Amino acid sequence: MTALADAPSRVEPRSGALSGTRALVRVALRLDRFRTIIWAASVGLLVLMSMNALNTRYATPESQQARATLISSPAATALAGPGYGLDDYTIGAMTANEIGLWIMIPVAIMALLAVTRHLRAAEEDGRLELVRSAPVGRDAPVVAGLVAAFVATLAVGLVTFAGLVAGGLEVTGSAALAGGVVMVGFVFAGVSAVASQLTAQARAASSLSMAVLGVTFLLRAVGDVRGPQSTSVLTWLSPFGWAQATAAYVDTRFWPLAIGLVVTAVLVGVAFVLVGRRDAGTGLLPERLGRPSASPRLTGMVALTSRRQLGAILSWGTGIVLMGGFVGLLAGALVDFIADEPSLADMFPTGPNGAAAGALALYTVFLAVTTGAYAATALGAARAEEVATRGAAVLALPVSRWRWLGSQAAVAGVASVLIMLVTGLVMGVTAASSLDGGVDVAELVGAAAVTLPAVGCMLGLAVLLVGLAPGAFGLIWAYVTYVFVVGLFGALLPDGADALSPFAYTPQLPAEPMDWAPVIVLTLVASSLVVAGLAAFRRRDVIG
DSSP, rough: HHHHHHHHOOOSSOTTTTTHHHHHHHHHHHHHHHHHHHHHHHHHHHHHHHHHHHHHTTTTTHHHHHHHHHTTHHHHHTTTTTTTTTGGHHHHHHHHHHHHHHHHHHHHHHHHEEEOOOOOOOHTTHHHHHHTSSSTTTTHHHHHHHHHHHHHHHHHHHHEEEEEEETOOOHHHHHHHHHHHHHHHHHHHHHHHHHHHSSHHHHHHHHHHHHHHHHHHHHHHHHHHSSSSTTTTTGGGSSSHHOEEEEETTSSHHHHHHHHHHHHHHHHHHHHHHHHOOOTTSSSOOOOOSSSSOOGGGHHHHHHHHHHHHHHHHHHHHHHHHHHHHHHHTTTHHHHHHHHHHGGGGGSSOOTTTHHHHHHHHEEEEEEEHHHHHHHHHHHHHHHHTTTTTTHHHHHOOOOOOHHHHHHHHHHHHHHHHHHHHHHHHHHHHHHTTTTTTTHHHHHHHHHTTTHHHHHHHHHHHHHHHHOOOOGGGGGHHHHHHHHHHHHHHHGHHHHHTTTTTTGGOEEEEETTHHHHHHHHHHHHHHHEEEEEEHHHSOOOOOO
């Protein structure tokens, strides 16, 4: 009896909070190996192309100072950064000021999506519950997801450092710039880890993390305009501000990176605390229960998809429209800078309508690419619905595959049209006010409309990946990054570097005259990609 009574005290715990971590980390790294290679290769190629373009285009001190004049404008400061070293502008300062931020943003997206994929998405579709039935601790999946994101971020950081050094830049500044890229990725991995504990769906976790990214970008933009060279409090509320405060190649300093590492540690600690305060399959934020029966307005796939994507449409749309209005307000200041230094006009699309038209044409492309990124996100949500087996449940009803995926593409396409048209209208109104009526509002609405076939090509590629190669859907983000870089920095890149970007063939209104031929061709290409994606989806297996 005594031995029997003492038996429970000798039984070892089945598992600790971190049991099984090593195995889960190996699985996560293996699952992400191709994604990591693609991201690292894409960023490395971007750095090398950018370095080659800068060294070729700005080979003289005079041309470098002309570029510095442009970067000191409010519009460029908002979109690029605080502008260190403008008094004696060098290729290194140019790289840190103008290219560094556009490496950090895709790396942040990569990291937050990786964590969401390994945490909330795996839990939502039931895989994590199956894993937890083995001797796997409560905190092990969090560690595995974070390690996968950290390793991918470090890989991209190392490739970035190698590309900068290979481009002829000094080692210390390159380490600071690459360190800033890594730090930003770490911070948003931590943000995603916390968001994955707050929400019950992967889509909501990703949207929450992307919203944080957008807010921090705006904080840095407004802060840098208000206080140049990181002197505004708003700039210091953003991880992008901390990364750029390293002042790489100018007054290189590493201590701002410590802020990001401390914030990352705090976010990871919060994620560990929160995961122990909720049940598996749930989030800490309360979920609003739906009605017992659906409203007549929700009958049909288009209505259901519109309701499901409404949050993403509003968040992306609001951000893009606000950026368009911000660019319009700063148009007058940008024109003054170009007037003071005529050589700056070579950096914008040229045409008979003057410097303002060229600048607004360039930023319209930037906004259109951002709208294309929204479209890719919308199709990513459709892929997530399939992975979570909710797509198979809908397809078990009298719903065809064409109708299911076509509804996702149609809603994303209509939302993209509305976002760009409203953005063109707002940018036109604000630009007309800042230029004292020197811009035709209708022309800017037309300029936004002309970019829609190119946005449609990005949407069509996303549909094609969902239908033909769903496992490689992450490639769409590498393509979005490529299109963005060649759209914003096309004048700096070698000839032909923009050949795969649909925006390379779009008339850049209002700087250039209208040309209907490429618009019609791009529309046909976009339609063909969507149809090909729907046809491929009809023929492949669906996760169920």
